[in-house]
Amino acid sequence: MNKKINLGKKHFSSETIKRLSLYLRNSKRLKSQGVDVISSDKLTELLNVTPEQFRKDLSCFGGFGKRGVGYNVERLIDEIESILGVNQQWDIVLVGTGKLGSALLGFEGFSQFNIKIKYAFDSDESKVGKSRGGVKIDSIKNMKRIIKSENIKIALISTPPDVAQEVASKLVDSGIKSILNFAPRILNLPEDVLVSNVDMASELESLIFFAKQK
């Protein structure tokens, strides 16, 4: 299930990357509170991460703390932003503009991660030309051409489950490298494509299971 990633000598899991994102957020908060330097102990205090984990995660990318001192918050932010690549704007596409897709198009939170949904596609021709959240819906027939010419690498899938696989394959075929899949269907794709699933059904059913145990 978990993707392994090899980059030069170091190897690390996709969990490491998700934690980096967590560290980044926390470091920004610390900076806004005027903290300049912090130890791994203090930084991880409220993150459900051990200090060792934090240090090990960072050591995969060089490890930029000072022994006996700690980490410079400003530098930490710069380094993690540069590792993740979030210091530049990313244009992405969305496929499927039903209930969930429309909600995502209306969700303005993306911009705060330097992400912009630039194109939305749907197979329902009656929707084509309409706008949702400021994005014009385009026909899925134009999808491949646009993704290729705009060199887009990231896609969100919010189609019904029965077409999710087909759409995903087409996306990969068009050059997409990372997919955030909201459709309740496991996608089978080449090794070199990252798929993250946001599976509301399985999250909710886990909640129910747990709530049921008295």
Place this chain on the structure above:
Amino acid sequence: MNKKINLGKKHFSSETIKRLSLYLRNSKRLKSQGVDVISSDKLTELLNVTPEQFRKDLSCFGGFGKRGVGYNVERLIDEIESILGVNQQWDIVLVGTGKLGSALLGFEGFSQFNIKIKYAFDSDESKVGKSRGGVKIDSIKNMKRIIKSENIKIALISTPPDVAQEVASKLVDSGIKSILNFAPRILNLPEDVLVSNVDMASELESLIFFAKQK
């Protein structure tokens, strides 16, 4: 990070529960295709799960296959539904009716998991009394009383991050046992409360990281 669960003799991880949800969905699909009996090999073919994993997951709850034959699809559905507890209606609450909260209230997909957002709370008194997706927004002041009197066990948090912890503690105090947290903040809560995080920021930043690697 991962919750461990003990129930009688058997113990299993929250990953097992999420996979059960996956199996359930797939079994329902098989049933609709007219499949009566299926082997673990066939069932897991498209799920990114090994047959052994599937059998082991089920064996935690009894293991109801027939050696040399396979699993009865109908029975499988019944058993998993009963394990998860999704064969009954669950009323839940939502806290925070901003952009994301409103999108969740408008997302009609919940009903297909027998879940109904029965109450929505917000601290912004100017929103109180208004409706979103057919749910009337109530003041957060009434939250504890309502959750207790209605005996609700599951909550969604879609507040801004800076109040998420406070809200979560209050929810637990009111009797909530499971929380699906959409706020980008780790929640520190008692061991016996299940928290699932849907952290869009960290998902998206992982996508970016991966897309960046050529």
Place this chain on the structure above:
DNA sequence: ACGTGTGAACCGATTCACAGCA
């Protein structure tokens, strides 16, 4: 002395391999 960086030990989850039942 203090806190990082990291090899070694540990631990839990996945996979293997096969005994056992239809």
Place this chain on the structure above:
DNA sequence: TGCTGTGAATCGGTTCACACGT
């Protein structure tokens, strides 16, 4: 024979413990 159920082996990620730089 076919496929399940499960102990044993394996694998990878987390935690421990400490050497090292400041």
